[in-house]
Amino acid sequence: xTGVTQTPRHLVMGMTNKKSxxxxxxxxxxxxxxxxxxxxxxxxxxxxxxxxxxxxxxSVPSRFSPECPNSSHLFLHxxxxxxxxxxxxxxxxxxxxxxxNEQYFGPGTRLTVT
Amino acid sequence: xxxxxxxxxxxxYEGQEVNITCSHNNIATNDYITWYQQFPSQGPRFIIQGYKxxxxxxxxSLFIPADRKSSTLSLxxxxxxxxxxxxxxxxxVGNKLVFGAGTILRVKS
Numbered sequence: 001x002t003g004v005t006q007t008p009r010h011l012v013m014g015m016t017n018k019k020s021x022x023x024x025x026x027x028x029x030x031x032x033x034x035x036x037x038x039x040x041x042x043x044x045x046x047x048x049x050x051x052x053x054x055x056x057x058x059s060v061p062s063r064f065s066p067e068c069p070n071s072s073h074l075f076l077h078x079x080x081x082x083x084x085x086x087x088x089x090x091x092x093x094x095x096x097x098x099x100x101n102e103q104y105f106g107p108g109t110r111l112t113v114t
Numbered sequence: 115x116x117x118x119x120x121x122x123x124x125x126x127y128e129g130q131e132v133n134i135t136c137s138h139n140n141i142a143t144n145d146y147i148t149w150y151q152q153f154p155s156q157g158p159r160f161i162i163q164g165y166k167x168x169x170x171x172x173x174x175s176l177f178i179p180a181d182r183k184s185s186t187l188s189l190x191x192x193x194x195x196x197x198x199x200x201x202x203x204x205x206x207v208g209n210k211l212v213f214g215a216g217t218i219l220r221v222k223s
Contacts, residue, residue: 002157002159004157041215042201042213042214042215042216043158043201043213043216045210045211045212045213048211056210090157090158092157098205099142099145099146099147099148099203099204099205099211100145100146100163100165102148102160102163103148103150103158103160103203104160105157105158105159106157107155107156107157108155108156108157
């Protein structure tokens with residue numbers, strides 16, 4: 001138990017569906033992250049929020065839309081995804097967005113796009 | 115394009131010391147080097163972090179040379195439960211956080 005929870009743990013969706021992934025951290029952190037982890041690929045940083053402001057978007061397609069209503073919650077809204085978007089989506093949090101701050105990861109959401 | 119690179123995989127036997135090196139020739143001046151461990155179906159978990167020279171905690175040591183363009187994670191006396199994927203994370207020039215591709219460590223009995 002890392003103090004970061006993600007729901008759902010598994011999600012199967014069609015290419016025309018709209019769904020959302022949720023992340024919640026109970027650690028009092030100010031930075032939150034979304035990562036994508038595909039088979040045989042390194043962790044890919046998607047988005048970073050620091051004190052509720054989006055500070056990084058690493059060229060992520062617009063079919064992925066993040067939302068950070070407060071420092072404890074992070075969402076990833078999904079629409080019209082492609083099969084290649086199937087992956088493990090990991091959420092993490094840290095005290096602030098800085099390399100010296102340890103990131104705590106959730107267990108991930110395994111997404112399958114059919 | 116500078117990258118953070120690690121060996122793809124390593125094999126070891128129980129009781130041996132394992133050293134995994136990460137090359138990060140684009141590390142930013144003020145940024146740290148962090149190593150994470152990941153088991154299947156779990157998120158990565160922090161192991162150790164350092165800025166320069168040597169850092170040791172209860173599970174590992176981290177060696178960083180003076181130029182900071184690489185780092186070596188040292189796991190003393192590994193056991194079967196250390197079989198996992200190990201990632202280095204570095205802050206690069208341009209204010210980017212970059213994970214290495216990960217090293218699959220297989221510990222055999």
